[in-house]
Amino acid sequence: MRYHKIPDETVRRLPIYLRGLMFSAEKGNEHISSQSLAASVGVHSWQIRKDFSYFGDFGTPGVGYNIGKLAREIQKILRLDVIKRAALVGVGDLGSALLAYPGFGAYGLDIVAAFDIDPQKIGRTISGVEIEDVSGIDSLVQRSIFLAIVAVPRQVAQQTVDRLVAAGIKGVLNFAPCKVEAPKRVKVITLDIAMELARLPYYMPVS
Amino acid sequence: MRYHKIPDETVRRLPIYLRGLMFSAEKGNEHISSQSLAASVGVHSWQIRKDFSYFGDFGTPGVGYNIGKLAREIQKILRLDVIKRAALVGVGDLGSALLAYPGFGAYGLDIVAAFDIDPQKIGRTISGVEIEDVSGIDSLVQRSIFLAIVAVPRQVAQQTVDRLVAAGIKGVLNFAPCKVEAPKRVKVITLDIAMELARLPYYMPVS
């Protein structure tokens, strides 16, 4: 089975593997076994082998996987080799934190534009990105930006997404805690931080 | 099937339903059908009915669900009726944004303590919470806080969790992009923001 259909759950784990592979590469390794990778990322080795099996042979029995080759392949599958630039809409507390967040770089991603409606904020620079008026959204595609992060209040999340969709954006990471609609051609992932915290007590021991 | 084993995926959706129910209650409704709830939260109606079926009859055929009763039951299942207070460790950009984040209230959750190692920050108040030295972690349980949010740099995430575990914390929401270990009795959910962004390009159309 080569390159056919990669399960969603596998796609969800690919960034984890990428992180682990890069970490191992930094330490100067060239090869890594599914077992060592398993230990470093916290996923079972058989799961890793199964996941990798969906997109071809990268391993050498008795040796392991070539780290560089495998990392590049994962980046290619996730399309991180092509999509590198993202825009941020909404530079409030969360938006500012995202601008300062160093973690995107590990995946080759970078926030290169930021928008807000507050005239007080427009023109200011945060973490090296100048805040523009939201009208700038309309020309995102001309600037080769196809990915957007929405960090606006819930009440204006849908209209923000509508505008991004109209501008030709193809993917949205939405932090607003609500459903947002978009045409099928636009992928939306909603990440509700409070929701994650809210399901935690369920799993906590009672005593 | 009453109250036996609620699937993890159902637990993951319960907070979404809670949000939808509260929204509907605010509008003055007393009952809601699985169809209307479905429309407002973006989950199919059969999925909702199936999910609710795991914990008893709350619906009346021809009428729908009693919103208040159902909401209270979901809160009880998630244990949000008991666990209401959380602590934050790491008051950097992300931590500060979390302190200011209004979304936790919808689930009855509240960040009531914050810790950092930076003497510059200790003693200052952000969003009504005074920042304390990390040594205060050790007395969290005495203050009836069993839930912690970790927003520290990756390099110190594990030791932070270790200290929280030693203090008797029972649940951790970890924002550091790495694996953290904890005894089985402590539930850890890791939320890697960059990872969510990284899997988005995979789903974006190629053209």
Added chain:
DNA sequence: CCATGTGAAGGTATTCACAGCC
């Protein structure tokens, strides 16, 4: 020998379709 890759088995979650109740 050691580690991969994968069929097969087992488990979990989603989707359907409809009986039963208001």
Added chain:
DNA sequence: GGCTGTGAATACCTTCACATGG
């Protein structure tokens, strides 16, 4: 007529065990 609750069917994902290859 409208809507719930749920067995049954289906799809999906995980786990195992081992044949295969360097």
